[in-house]
Amino acid sequence: MSLRETLDIPGVNDAFVLSCLSEGLRVDGRGLLARRSLSVKFRRGADAAGAELHLGDTRVSAVVAGELTQPFPDRPNEGFLTFAVEFSALGAPGFEAGRPPPEALEICRYIERSIRESNAIDLEALAVVQGERVWSLRCDVVVLDHGGNLRDACSVAAMAALQHYRQPAVDVDDASRRVTVKHPDQEEPSPLPLHHIPYSVTFALIRAEDGEVAYVYDPELAEEHVAQGTLTFSLNKHREVCTLHFPGGLAVTKETLLEAADVAATKATELHDAVQRGLELADEDFKARQLERLRKSAPDQIGAEAPLEGLAQGAEALSHLGYDDLHVTGTLRKEAEKTPEEDAGMAALLQSLERAADLTEARANAPPAPANGSSKPKPKPKPKSIPEPKSKPKPKPKPKPKARIEDDSEDEEETMQLDST
Amino acid sequence: MARTDGRDGNQLRPPSAELGVLRRCDGSCRFTQGGTEVVAGVYGPAVPRYSRDEDYTGPAVEVVVRSGTGAALGSERLLEAMLAGATRAIVVRELYPNTALSGTVHVLHGDGAVTAAALNALTLALVDAGVALRGLACGAVVAAQGSTLLLDPTEAEEDAAQGACFLALLEGAADEKDGAADDAVGAGGGAGDGAGADRILVMDSWGRCDKELQLKMTRAAVSAAKAAANFARVVLDRRTALQERNTPMETG
Numbered sequence A: 001m002s003l004r005e006t007l008d009i010p011g012v013n014d015a016f017v018l019s020c021l022s023e024g025l026r027v028d029g030r031g032l033l034a035r036r037s038l039s040v041k042f043r044r045g046a047d048a049a050g051a052e053l054h055l056g057d058t059r060v061s062a063v064v065a066g067e068l069t070q071p072f073p074d075r076p077n078e079g080f081l082t083f084a085v086e087f088s089a090l091g092a093p094g095f096e097a098g099r100p101p102p103e104a105l106e107i108c109r110y111i112e113r114s115i116r117e118s119n120a121i122d123l124e125a126l127a128v129v130q131g132e133r134v135w136s137l138r139c140d141v142v143v144l145d146h147g148g149n150l151r152d153a154c155s156v157a158a159m160a161a162l163q164h165y166r167q168p169a170v171d172v173d174d175a176s177r178r179v180t181v182k183h184p185d186q187e188e189p190s191p192l193p194l195h196h197i198p199y200s201v202t203f204a205l206i207r208a209e210d211g212e213v214a215y216v217y218d219p220e221l222a223e224e225h226v227a228q229g230t231l232t233f234s235l236n237k238h239r240e241v242c243t244l245h246f247p248g249g250l251a252v253t254k255e256t257l258l259e260a261a262d263v264a265a266t267k268a269t270e271l272h273d274a275v276q277r278g279l280e281l282a283d284e285d286f287k288a289r290q291l292e293r294l295r296k297s298a299p300d301q302i303g304a305e306a307p308l309e310g311l312a313q314g315a316e317a318l319s320h321l322g323y324d325d326l327h328v329t330g331t332l333r334k335e336a337e338k339t340p341e342e343d344a345g346m347a348a349l350l351q352s353l354e355r356a357a358d359l360t361e362a363r364a365n366a367p368p369a370p371a372n373g374s375s376k377p378k379p380k381p382k383p384k385s386i387p388e389p390k391s392k393p394k395p396k397p398k399p400k401p402k403a404r405i406e407d408d409s410e411d412e413e414e415t416m417q418l419d420s421t
Numbered sequence B: 001m002a003r004t005d006g007r008d009g010n011q012l013r014p015p016s017a018e019l020g021v022l023r024r025c026d027g028s029c030r031f032t033q034g035g036t037e038v039v040a041g042v043y044g045p046a047v048p049r050y051s052r053d054e055d056y057t058g059p060a061v062e063v064v065v066r067s068g069t070g071a072a073l074g075s076e077r078l079l080e081a082m083l084a085g086a087t088r089a090i091v092v093r094e095l096y097p098n099t100a101l102s103g104t105v106h107v108l109h110g111d112g113a114v115t116a117a118a119l120n121a122l123t124l125a126l127v128d129a130g131v132a133l134r135g136l137a138c139g140a141v142v143a144a145q146g147s148t149l150l151l152d153p154t155e156a157e158e159d160a161a162q163g164a165c166f167l168a169l170l171e172g173a174a175d176e177k178d179g180a181a182d183d184a185v186g187a188g189g190g191a192g193d194g195a196g197a198d199r200i201l202v203m204d205s206w207g208r209c210d211k212e213l214q215l216k217m218t219r220a221a222v223s224a225a226k227a228a229a230n231f232a233r234v235v236l237d238r239r240t241a242l243q244e245r246n247t248p249m250e251t252g
Helices: A010-022 A102-116 A150-164 A221-226 A254-296 A340-365 B076-090 B114-129 B155-160 B179-183 B211-246
Strands: A038-044 A048-055 A058-069 A080-087 A127-129 A133-145 A170-173 A178-181 A199-207 A213-217 A229-235 A241-245 B015-019 B027-033 B036-046 B060-067 B100-109 B136-145 B148-151 B163-171 B199-207
Touching: A010 A199, A010 A221, A038 A150, A038 A254, A048 A150, A048 B100, A058 A150, A080 A102, A102 A133, A102 A150, A102 A229, A102 A241, A127 A170, A133 A150, A150 A199, A150 A229, A150 A254, A199 A221, A199 A254, A213 A254, A229 A254, B015 B114, B015 B211, B027 B114, B036 B114, B060 B076, B076 B100, B076 B114, B076 B136, B076 B163, B076 B199, B100 B114, B114 B136, B114 B163, B114 B211, B136 B155, B136 B199, B136 B211, B148 B211, B163 B211, B199 B211
Parallel strands: A080 A133, B060 B100
Antiparallel strands: A038 A048, A048 A058, A058 A133, A127 A133, A170 A178, A199 A213, A199 A229, A229 A241, B015 B027, B027 B036, B036 B100, B136 B148, B136 B163, B163 B199
8 A cells, every 4th residue: 555645746737727727627627717516514502503614625614602701891892703713634634733824824814804804793792791791702613624715615614604603592680690591492592693794705816828817716726736826805795895815926907806806796696695595494404403302302301401310210112122123233245145044134124123113103102111121232143144033023012121231130131132022 | 212312221323424525534434423423534654744753563643633613622632542542453553664644533513422433433534544454443332320321322411421431342353362452451352242353442431330330331332332333334335335336346
């Protein structure tokens, strides 16, 4: 097996990239102003929200969490919004876990400018008790896979996570000035107050052999290496430029700059629509799951607290259904080696799984059987050439549940069979 | 129902694993079990960055664990040490002298049994990277509440438990009398299951439990770890089948 060098050799593709560009194409066949495929996966918890963004091969995860803290004395009404960008050691072979490299700090500074300093979020709306308690939001962005255009990926992920985040409702006791944070199941949290929503659009500036400067949108790794500079705009859907980041490396004409800004405005609107769709779906999905969870649990339970009282009695109804019924534990073989007995065994397993599903439904409706403790976990079936038919379909009513775990007398738990009665 | 999510005491949450999710990493795996989601990536074997890490007997293994936000907490050091130890035990050291193997595990979302998910993900990532392994290191967590055992607890159950145990097995290694046995901790073949020497590789338990409960917890954890190993085998078999289908072998 060949040894991997810690340094990539990105310069190999330079000539190829330039020759593609001279024909108006990118390395992966898209147009000069086309973006790679974008998908965002949202996640929300009681006090945090996250967005995992895939932009082509680039994967970035952003998490927003909030906590109550004291404000600065000279700004008693303002909350805090801090960003942190980290290049995970997964992202590229050269990334080390530890202090963020300069590129990460540059991206972090860019995100701060485009989101916080453009007043996208009303920091005064984060105040809870003037001078005493304000919300401090922290947005952490981690680059899991570096496939190019980290600036866009990180800032769009951060913006998406901020839009998905819900600020918990609070109760302020006027007398004692004590603040209680409500769980989302108790009172619906509210979205962050956003003045506008900036999205980032990055172009790579590449000088072709004839001296013409081309700008390509959403550069990937090979293009970033051959580019002499980058140009990033941050715009909202009202076509307002919130940030312009042009760190140099190549001189462009005023016309090119304005053209690029125009293109960027269109792209930002597209990004806005794409992320908005994802947000709406994620919100519906979260609400549906929350309703489902609340419907199942008792009214006095909050969140995912487990009802501890019922656990001591053990699981009476489903104790005889162990791993083999609800999980596939049979040995898999190649098609050629399958013996007829194994086929029958697999068919029997599938049948018993179906019966288990029917039984689960039946049990959910039927009253609970007398408490009898939970059985020991099922061991994996012995890997002989012909597996024992452990999970035969049961023509009769289910066998009685096994002995409790506390019962010491039955010491051969390992050999308990499903079909013994 | 006994537990909040309707599970039995001896039921694991259905796991799911996806290999090769990251392009730059040599091997990667996203492992999900219920609400716990973990991404592991492996780089290597590669030239070590520092010459002091060069070891002619085998690879220099380093594992980093981060939470989903990238922040590092003190509690992750122990997990890093366990994962690095497990990796050293399962990698065929003799094949990779003077190299570095670095693994990173990101806990995207933790909802109980995070250590098990991290180890399972790292093992599958090592397989995805093509590193030669003696066997698979697969683990599971068992929590004890009173005298009831809960396999694969959620975060709420772990917090409420009086004790818990994380156990990893070296699954599938042939009967070898070599260094792997020395690295394994605990009773060799303690599961007493017969064919295949499934040995306990890593074990970490905490809490106040008497001897009987501890023993039961261990046995339950061994069975649960075997289920995890079964799952890993299923995943790898499917992946092999997919690869064989996509790249037909050339004959002649």
